[in-house]
Amino acid sequence: xxxxxxxxxxxxxxxxxxxxxxxxxQVEEGEIYGLLxxxxxxKTTTMRMVLGLIYPDxxxxxxxxxxxxxxxxxxxxxxxxxxxxxxxxxVSDQIIYLARLKGMSAQEAxxxxxxxxxxxxxxxxxxxxxxxxSKGNQQKMGFIAAVVHKPKILILDEAFSGLDPVNVELLxxxxxxxxxxxxxxxxxxxxxxxxEELCSNITILQxxxxxxxxxxxxxxxxxxxxxxxxxxxxxxxxxxxxxxxxRIDRRERGYSIRISEVSAAQHILRRAMEDSVVxxxxxxxxTLNQIFIKEVGESHE
Amino acid sequence: MNKxxxxxxxxxxxxVKTKSFVVTTVIFAILLSIGIHVPYLIQLFSxxxxxxxxxxxxxxxxxxIAESIEAFVDQQPGAKITFVRYEQANEQAxxxxxxxxxxxxxxxFGEAVGLQFxxxxxxxxxxxxxxxxxxxxxxxxxxAKMQYxxxxxxxxxxxxxxxxxxxxxxELKTDQAGAGAAGPGSSTKTAIINYVIVYxxxxxxxxxxxxxxxxxxxxxxxEKSSRIMEILITSVSPLAQxxxxxxxxFLIGLLQIIIFIAVVAANLALPYNQASLAxxxxxxxxxxxxxxxxxxxxxxxxxxxxxTLYAAVGSIVSRTEDLGQAVMPITMLSLAAFYVAxxxxxxxxxxxxxxxxxxxxxxxxxxLLRYGAGDAALLEVGLSxxxxxxxxxxxxxxxxxxxxxxxxxxxxxxxxxxxxxxMKAYKI
Numbered sequence: 237x238x239x240x241x242x243x244x245x246x247x248x249x250x251x252x253x254x255x256x257x258x259x260x261x262q263v264e265e266g267e268i269y270g271l272l273x274x275x276x277x278x279k280t281t282t283m284r285m286v287l288g289l290i291y292p293d294x295x296x297x298x299x300x301x302x303x304x305x306x307x308x309x310x311x312x313x314x315x316x317x318x319x320x321x322x323x324x325x326x327v328s329d330q331i332i333y334l335a336r337l338k339g340m341s342a343q344e345a346x347x348x349x350x351x352x353x354x355x356x357x358x359x360x361x362x363x364x365x366x367x368x369x370s371k372g373n374q375q376k377m378g379f380i381a382a383v384v385h386k387p388k389i390l391i392l393d394e395a396f397s398g399l400d401p402v403n404v405e406l407l408x409x410x411x412x413x414x415x416x417x418x419x420x421x422x423x424x425x426x427x428x429x430x431x432e433e434l435c436s437n438i439t440i441l442q443x444x445x446x447x448x449x450x451x452x453x454x455x456x457x458x459x460x461x462x463x464x465x466x467x468x469x470x471x472x473x474x475x476x477x478x479x480x481x482x483r484i485d486r487r488e489r490g491y492s493i494r495i496s497e498v499s500a501a502q503h504i505l506r507r508a509m510e511d512s513v514v515x516x517x518x519x520x521x522x523t524l525n526q527i528f529i530k531e532v533g534e535s536h537e
Numbered sequence: 538m539n540k541x542x543x544x545x546x547x548x549x550x551x552x553v554k555t556k557s558f559v560v561t562t563v564i565f566a567i568l569l570s571i572g573i574h575v576p577y578l579i580q581l582f583s584x585x586x587x588x589x590x591x592x593x594x595x596x597x598x599x600x601x602i603a604e605s606i607e608a609f610v611d612q613q614p615g616a617k618i619t620f621v622r623y624e625q626a627n628e629q630a631x632x633x634x635x636x637x638x639x640x641x642x643x644x645x646f647g648e649a650v651g652l653q654f655x656x657x658x659x660x661x662x663x664x665x666x667x668x669x670x671x672x673x674x675x676x677x678x679x680x681a682k683m684q685y686x687x688x689x690x691x692x693x694x695x696x697x698x699x700x701x702x703x704x705x706x707x708e709l710k711t712d713q714a715g716a717g718a719a720g721p722g723s724s725t726k727t728a729i730i731n732y733v734i735v736y737x738x739x740x741x742x743x744x745x746x747x748x749x750x751x752x753x754x755x756x757x758x759x760e761k762s763s764r765i766m767e768i769l770i771t772s773v774s775p776l777a778q779x780x781x782x783x784x785x786x787f788l789i790g791l792l793q794i795i796i797f798i799a800v801v802a803a804n805l806a807l808p809y810n811q812a813s814l815a816x817x818x819x820x821x822x823x824x825x826x827x828x829x830x831x832x833x834x835x836x837x838x839x840x841x842x843x844x845t846l847y848a849a850v851g852s853i854v855s856r857t858e859d860l861g862q863a864v865m866p867i868t869m870l871s872l873a874a875f876y877v878a879x880x881x882x883x884x885x886x887x888x889x890x891x892x893x894x895x896x897x898x899x900x901x902x903x904x905l906l907r908y909g910a911g912d913a914a915l916l917e918v919g920l921s922x923x924x925x926x927x928x929x930x931x932x933x934x935x936x937x938x939x940x941x942x943x944x945x946x947x948x949x950x951x952x953x954x955x956x957x958x959x960m961k962a963y964k965i
Contacts, residue, residue: 251958287771289945306774314771320764325551336543337772381768 238301240265240420241286241389245295248281255281257444258295261437263389263420268411270431270452271424273441274532279424280317282441283391286422287314299389310339313387317394317424319378323367327353330366331381338385345384352380356406372399379407383414390414390421396430408434428524438524442532452524459522459530464493464501467516468508478503490516540773544781549788552752561748562793566800573804590670593631593643594620599655602646605681610673618673635662644674654682731825735909736882738832739902741794742839743875749790749840750847750871751864753782757851757940758860766944775941780933783844790840828909831918835925839901842929843871849936852943853956874899878906885911894921897928 241263248256256278263269273279285292288304299308322330328349335345353359356376366374375398383390395411396404411434415421425431431438432452440448448455466472467490475484475493480500485492493504501519508514552558596603607620621640623631634640642661649655657678683701692700760766769778804810846867854863877899881890885906894904894913904921907913942960 284945289770309772312771314768316764316767318764318767320767322551322760322765323763324555329547329551333543333547334768334772337540337769339540 239263239298240300241422242298242301243282243286243295244298246282246285246292246297247294248278248285248290249293254444256285256292256441257446259439259441259446260295261439261449263422265420266415266418267436268415268421268423268434270435270438271422271441272426272428272431272438272528273424274426276443277441278444279441280393283314283393283422283424286389286391287312308389310385311388313338313382313385313390315379315382315390315392315395317397319375321366321374321377321381324365326362327364327366327369327377328362331377331384334381335384338387340385348384348386349380352384355410356380372403375399376403376407379410383410388419390419392421392423394425395423396425396427404430428528432524440528440531447531448527455527456521456524459527461498461501461519461521462494462496463520463522464491464495464504465516465518465520466491466493466504466508466514468512468514470512472508472511474511475504475507478507541777541781541784544773544778545785545788548756548782548785552756552786552789553792558789562796565793565797569797569800570804573801573810577809590618591640592618592620592670593623593634593640595623595625595631595643595645597623597625597645598648599646602655602681602685603644605684606644606677609677609680613673613677618670631660635660641670654685731828731909732882734825734828734832735906738829738836738905739875739878742836742902743871745790745794746840746843746871747868748793749786750843750867752789753786753844754847754851754854754860754864755857756782756786757848757944758854758857761852761854761944762856770941770944775944776933776937779845779848779937779940783841783848786844787837787840825909828905831908832905834922835901835905838922838925838929842897842901842925842932843867845929845933845936849939849943852940853946855946870898874902878902881906882910885909895924897925900925 239262243259243261245258245260246256247254247258259278259282261269261271271279271282281290284290286297288306288308297304299311321327328346331349332342332345335348336342340348350359350362353361358373358376361369361373361377366377369377379395382392392411396407399407408430411421411423415434423431423435435452437451438449438455439446472491475481475491478500480495480497481493481504482496483494485494495501495504498519505514505517508517594603594607610618610620621634623643631640631643635642642659645658645660647656647658659674680701683697687697760769773781847864850863850867851860854860877889877893881887881903884890890903890907890911893899894907894917900921904913904918908918938960939956942956946956946959
């Protein structure tokens with residue numbers, strides 16, 4: 237089975253500045269691939285190269301095993317970070333137009349648009365102008381514009397930025413739905429919790445270099461578990477005496493304990509059981525956020 | 538290519554619906570209608586005055602001259618002046634009549650010195666003689682002078698009439714000599730209507746070029762500033778996008794022209810305007826069709842040449858506010874073409890025009906002028922056409938490159954050097 241999207245050692249230079257330095261990644265069918273990185277890390281340039289807007293200086297990009305061709309435009313959907321639509325034109329007019337540019341017939345496009353408006357529970361926007369909609373709703377229309385032609389490869393640049401939590405959930409559910417239908421999605425964001433929920437594989441870029449790559453679970457295993465969450469009915473004493481315990485924070489219902497080695501966790505649990513009744517005990521795995529800050533923050537120095 | 542059609546129809550449909558398009562079209566249509574009605578309106582207003590302007594004529598010491606002037610003016614058809622006789626230069630009576638508006642002014646004559654025609658003095662409340670009055674009085678005075686000077690000489694009436702008749706220059710061209718021989722005078726008349734066509738096409742070219750060109754540039758810039766461009770360029774090749782836009786706008790321009798022509802035709806068809814049209818001696822049946830065809834070909838090609846440049850400039854600019862400044866050089870170029878053509882209308886065979894008719898940006902209007910009013914051969918027209926087409930191919934290619942690069946560049950307007958660097962970086 238050929239992978240829908242493969243990047244091999246892709247490099248791009250703008251003058252003396254290297255924008256992307258030897259990035260390699262593979263996106264499976266029905267997978268959401270997370271592309272993370274701070275501002276100016278090279279995410280947008282990578283996405284633009286995938287879209288065929290600019291050509292890589294080195295390396296290659298394969299779509300279902302093939303190089304770039306203009307027919308691919310019909311199979312790709314793109315939601316740019318700074319998205320925009322024609323402000324003074326009706327939603328139906330412009331989305332059908334964009335879908336037709338992607339090779340859809342007007343009837344198909346109309347049907348697809350109506351489906352999506354129904355999906356987002358806003359069928360009455362069909363005849364509204366973009367400028368009449370709220371910002372969040374404009375973004376939803378932008379999302380529809382990116383997926384209306386049923387792309388095989390979808391590129392979402394900061395898809396959820398500027399949306400309220402309800403709409404984020406709605407869009408997240410939609411993205412998952414698309415994934416389950418077999419769409420390959422390249423997804424960039426600053427928000428780690430979204431990545432943890434949606435993606436199985438990620439690449440973290442830092443100043444045009446790949447600093448971390450792979451399956452989220454594997455990555456997390458590489459980082460030591462450093463935090464223990466303990467909820468008990470009564471007070472537990474003598475925790476600070478356990479070797480490996482670094483810091484203890486008193487919480488509303490218990491303790492948050494930082495440890496330097498995982499073995500200390502077992503001692504903490506034993507100690508807690510002796511003193512009180514344990515309601516909740518968890519050795520927390522590091523969040524992606526922590527890993528990101530650790531990786532990106534360190535190389536900042 | 539199958540994507541071109543949606544772009545054209547989308548551009549067209551959305552521009553037609555905009556307020557600015559509707560408003561400008563309506564305003565121009567109204568202005569055109571008013572313009573066509575001007576001769577009729579003038580007639581209407583002057584007709585209302587009935588007897589026209591009343592002017593005092595002081596017989597005083599030159600009764601003969603006064604009489605011949607009055608006789609001459611009375612003989613003129615549609616004379617707009619009537620005279621009120623004053624036997625003597627009675628200052629008080631004249632001033633009174635001037636004050637209460639019975640007369641607009643009065644003519645009086647000085648003493649005759651020898652054979653010299655006496656000095657003519659026109660007194661009115663206003664400080665200068667108005668133009669229409671002067672043009673009505675001038676021939677009357679000339680005539681009176683003729684009679685005064687020749688009085689008593691041996692000249693017969695016919696001789697006097699022959700002296701006073703104006704000289705007529707009949708224009709004939711060697712290549713039209715055959716036609717001239719067949720029907721004398723017909724060649725000059727064809728030239729008039731052809732001049733009108735050339736003139737109209739040049740103005741049309743200039744106007745639509747400016748208007749649609751600016752619309753194209755504004756459209757591209759607004760797509761860029763609203764960031765929809767990022768989606769567009771991932772859907773369609775920039776070349777198709779650019780030409781779709783140019784063609785869509787061309788149809789807009791065409792629609793506008795058709796509306797204007799319809800307005801003009803409808804106005805001219807009104808019965809009371811027919812008479813004023815006839816006065817200009819324009820006979821549409823004598824129109825040279827080849828001028829119109831060549832004119833339209835060059836008009837369309839010239840439009841494309843300019844339109845590609847406007848699109849390229851529009852793609853470089855990120856904000857609509859900066860557009861006016863960026864478009865300036867192209868505006869200058871089309872202004873230059875316009876003025877070269879306008880100033881050469883009377884000398885269509887000048888060297889300047891010959892040179893200009895092979896320079897792409899000015900050739901659409903200059904070659905038309907040379908063909909329609911001058912002596913350009915079809916071969917020269919063909920050569921000019923070839924150069925123009927070559928220029929269009931080159932500039933479309935260049936504009937597409939700039940467009941492709943420009944739409945991805947945000948921020949301040951790039952310099953030529955930055956643009957070239959970006960082109961290299963994007964591998965375009």
